[in-house]
Amino acid sequence: MNFAHLHLMLNHFPIIGTIVGLGLFLVSLAGGRAEDLRRASLIVFVAMALIALPTFFSGTGAQGAIKKLPGVSESLIERHQGAAMLALLFMEITGAFSLIELWKSQGAVRSRGWILSFVLLFSLVTVGLMARVGTTGGDIRHPEIGAAQDAGTEDSAIGKIVSRFEPSPDKFAELMTASKWWWAFMMDLHFVGLVLVIGTIGILDLRILGFAKQIPIAPLHKLLPWAIAGFGLNLVTGVLAFTGMGAYYTYDWAFWFKILAILLLGLNVAAFYLTGAFSSVVGLGPGEDAPPFAKFVAASSLFLWFAVITLGRYIQSFSDTIVVHK
Amino acid sequence: MGPPAFLQAIENTGFSTWLRESESPFAFYFILLFHTFGLALLVGANVVVDLRLLGVARAIPLAPLKQFFRIMWIGFAMNAITGVLLVIAYPTKSLTNRNFYFKLTVIALAVSVMHKLKTRVFGDASLSEAEMTARGAALAKWSLFLWFGAIAAGRLLAYTYKYLTYPS
Numbered sequence: 001m002n003f004a005h006l007h008l009m010l011n012h013f014p015i016i017g018t019i020v021g022l023g024l025f026l027v028s029l030a031g032g033r034a035e036d037l038r039r040a041s042l043i044v045f046v047a048m049a050l051i052a053l054p055t056f057f058s059g060t061g062a063q064g065a066i067k068k069l070p071g072v073s074e075s076l077i078e079r080h081q082g083a084a085m086l087a088l089l090f091m092e093i094t095g096a097f098s099l100i101e102l103w104k105s106q107g108a109v110r111s112r113g114w115i116l117s118f119v120l121l122f123s124l125v126t127v128g129l130m131a132r133v134g135t136t137g138g139d140i141r142h143p144e145i146g147a148a149q150d151a152g153t154e155d156s157a158i159g160k161i162v163s164r165f166e167p168s169p170d171k172f173a174e175l176m177t178a179s180k181w182w183w184a185f186m187m188d189l190h191f192v193g194l195v196l197v198i199g200t201i202g203i204l205d206l207r208i209l210g211f212a213k214q215i216p217i218a219p220l221h222k223l224l225p226w227a228i229a230g231f232g233l234n235l236v237t238g239v240l241a242f243t244g245m246g247a248y249y250t251y252d253w254a255f256w257f258k259i260l261a262i263l264l265l266g267l268n269v270a271a272f273y274l275t276g277a278f279s280s281v282v283g284l285g286p287g288e289d290a291p292p293f294a295k296f297v298a299a300s301s302l303f304l305w306f307a308v309i310t311l312g313r314y315i316q317s318f319s320d321t322i323v324v325h326k
Numbered sequence: 327m328g329p330p331a332f333l334q335a336i337e338n339t340g341f342s343t344w345l346r347e348s349e350s351p352f353a354f355y356f357i358l359l360f361h362t363f364g365l366a367l368l369v370g371a372n373v374v375v376d377l378r379l380l381g382v383a384r385a386i387p388l389a390p391l392k393q394f395f396r397i398m399w400i401g402f403a404m405n406a407i408t409g410v411l412l413v414i415a416y417p418t419k420s421l422t423n424r425n426f427y428f429k430l431t432v433i434a435l436a437v438s439v440m441h442k443l444k445t446r447v448f449g450d451a452s453l454s455e456a457e458m459t460a461r462g463a464a465l466a467k468w469s470l471f472l473w474f475g476a477i478a479a480g481r482l483l484a485y486t487y488k489y490l491t492y493p494s
Contacts, residue, residue, distance in 0.1 A: 180485045188481040191365070192474060199370030203394070212393045219385035223374065226382075286387075309366060313359045317351070 002324065003061025003250070006054075011137065014052040014091060015130045021045045022123050038116075039105065042098040043270070045123060049095025050266045054259050056088050056239070060246035064324065072141060079155075080136040082166035085243065087129035092239075094122040096232055103224055106278065132162055169243070176244025183244070190237045196230025198305060208281055208290045208298035217284045254318035258311035265304045272297045329422050334492040336417040345415035346491075354415055361408040365480075368401030369473045372440065379447070379459055379466035388455050392448040398440060418492045425486045429479035436472035439465055 021044035028037035059081060066072050101115045136159075138145060155163060177183065200223040207215055242249050249255040272278050277294040284290060290298070336342055345353050371394040378386050413420045420426045447453075447462035 184482050184485045187484075188478045191477050191481060194362075194366060195369045195373055195473075195477070198366040199373040202366075202370055203374050212390050214390035215386060219383050219387075222383040222385065223377070226377065286390075306363065306366075309362055310359055313362055314351070314355055317355045 002065050003058050004065040007058040007062035010051060010055040010058060011134070014048050014055050014087075015134045017044060017048040017051070018091070018094075018123065018127050018130055021048060022127050025120065025123065039102065042102050042119065045098040045119065046095050046102065047266065047270075049091050049098070050263055052088055052091045052095075053235075053239070054256075054263070056084055057242060057246075057250065057255075057259065059084060060242075060250045061324075064247070064250070066141060069141075071143070076136070076140045078169055079163070079166070080133065080140055081169040082163070083129070083133045083136045085169065085172065086162070086166045087126065087133045088239065090122055090126040090129055092235060094119060094126050096228070097122060099228055100225070102273075103228065106221075106273065106282075129162070132159065135159075173244050173246070176240055183241075186237045186240055190234050190241075193230040193233035193237070194309065196233070197227050198309075200224065200227040200230070201301065201305065205298040205302045209295050209302075210289065213288070214286045216286055217281050217290075221282060248319060249315065251320055251322040251324070252315055252318050253321045254311045254314040256322075258308055258315070261304050261307045261311060265301070265308070268297060268301050268304060272301070328493055329418055329489065333418045333421060336414060337492050342414050342417070345411065354412075357408045357411045357415070360404055361412065364401040364404030364408060365477065366401070368398050368405060369477065371395075371397045371401070372469055372473055375443070376466035376470045379443075379462040381459075388458050389448070389451070392444070395440075395444050395448070402437065416491070418489045419487045420483070422489055423483060423487045425479055425482055429476060429483065432472055432476045432479055436469060436476055439469045439472060443469065 021041045024037050024041035024044060028034045028041060063077055063081075067074065067077065097115055097119045101119060104115070176186075203212075203223070204217070204220045206212065207217055207220055272294075275293070275297075277291075277297050281290045281294045337346075345357070348354070375391050375394055377383070378388065378391060443462060443465050447458050447465065453461070
């Protein structure tokens with residue numbers, strides 16, 4: 001297993017998964033058991049948004065694995081990378097709106113149509129951009145489909161339009177690392193996001209575990225948008241940091257375990273809401289104890305968030321720990 | 327005239343050298359990690375109390391939030407201890423950096439606001455929530471502002487130092 005293998009494995013999820021999510025979403029608009037289908041489609045979008053992250057990150061390692069092979073064009077790789085950056089942006093926005101809509105639908109809040117229409121709009125664009133990423137990726141090393149050797153001449157009409165919006169990976173990386181003040185600012189925002197997440201989710205988890213039992217749980221759940229905002233902030237600053245210094249993070253065990261911890265947190269959130277743990281605690285009033293399974297989910301949530309902080313902190317000390325043998 | 331000689335004296339001690347140069351995962355990065363944990367506890371808990379005082383999630387009863395001050399003090403203690411260890415590891419880097427003194431000042435102010443919140447707002451059990459909010463809203467705003475300032479100043483330390491170790 002090398003980075004190229006990992007990248008080729010993972011890419012199926014954001015490219016095909018988003019089509020599945022969009023399909024479910026469109027069917028849900030047609031009627032019938034609309035609520036369940038719509039919720040399922042939103043969950044798919046959030047899951048794909050999460051998996052898109054290690055997919056994107058593994059691209060740098062994949063590039064490292066193949067760039068010296070005969071017939072591999074650097075410019076085709078860059079075109080693919082630029083397409084991936086644009087697609088990732090729309091993927092994460094789709095995931096964010098989906099998550100917000102899922103949060104709203106847990107309470108008695110009537111979901112406002114505008115969030116759902118944004119989900120529809122952004123998911124449509126995402127599916128299109130993911131097709132572009134897949135195509136440009138295939139062009140790199142699928143000689144059997146008769147791909148272009150030079151990115152400049154062979155772009156389709158649509159491709160030429162889209163490519164205007166695709167950033168140049170090299171220029172973007174330079175931009176991110178040009179000023180140490182910008183880097184410091186991004187890292188500062190990363191800590192602000194951390195604080196928002198730990199504060200709000202931490203309090204909810206601690207209450208479920210039995211601390212400060214005088215507080216009813218439903219109001220604590222209302223703090224979650226701040227956690228989503230904090231996580232969003234960290235996702236943005238994190239991806240920007242990676243685009244600035246891809247190789248530094250790619251060959252670092254702490255970075256990959258951190259991403260794994262974040263994916264596990266995605267599973268944890270899914271477990272909390274889909275297994276009924278949430279409904280078993282949301283009505284708890286002052287003094288009332290949460291059931292054991294809910295406590296387990298809360299404890300693992302706290303553990304995983306502190307694991308994310310730990311692994312993030314150790315990125316610096318674990319640099320160059322993944323050694324690729326040529 | 328260079329930095330004061332006592333900084334070099336601290337740096338040359340066995341403990342300081344071990345903290346700085348040891349490959350053990352329990353050296354510098356471990357201490358830095360617990361500094362981050364302390365920050366997460368201290369500012370995390372503070373932010374929730376501040377947000378509530380400013381009207382976010384009004385259904386959360388104010389009085390029980392008093393218990394979170396214990397978490398804040400645990401976080402502060404963690405950071406005071408790890409902070410001292412970090413200064414011992416890199417005395418020249420920290421003590422010749424103007425930004426470091428700015429950070430300590432902001433923290434002192436933030437802690438005094440925290441203390442005021444605890445005594446004036448949460449200290450009197452007979453106060454109604456409306457009274458607590460009236461007393462606490464302005465303090466909450468300052469608290470948020472000061473803690474985020476402390477985080478920013480702390481983060482900038484890695485980018486604003488003049489000497490990493492005592493110049494030879």
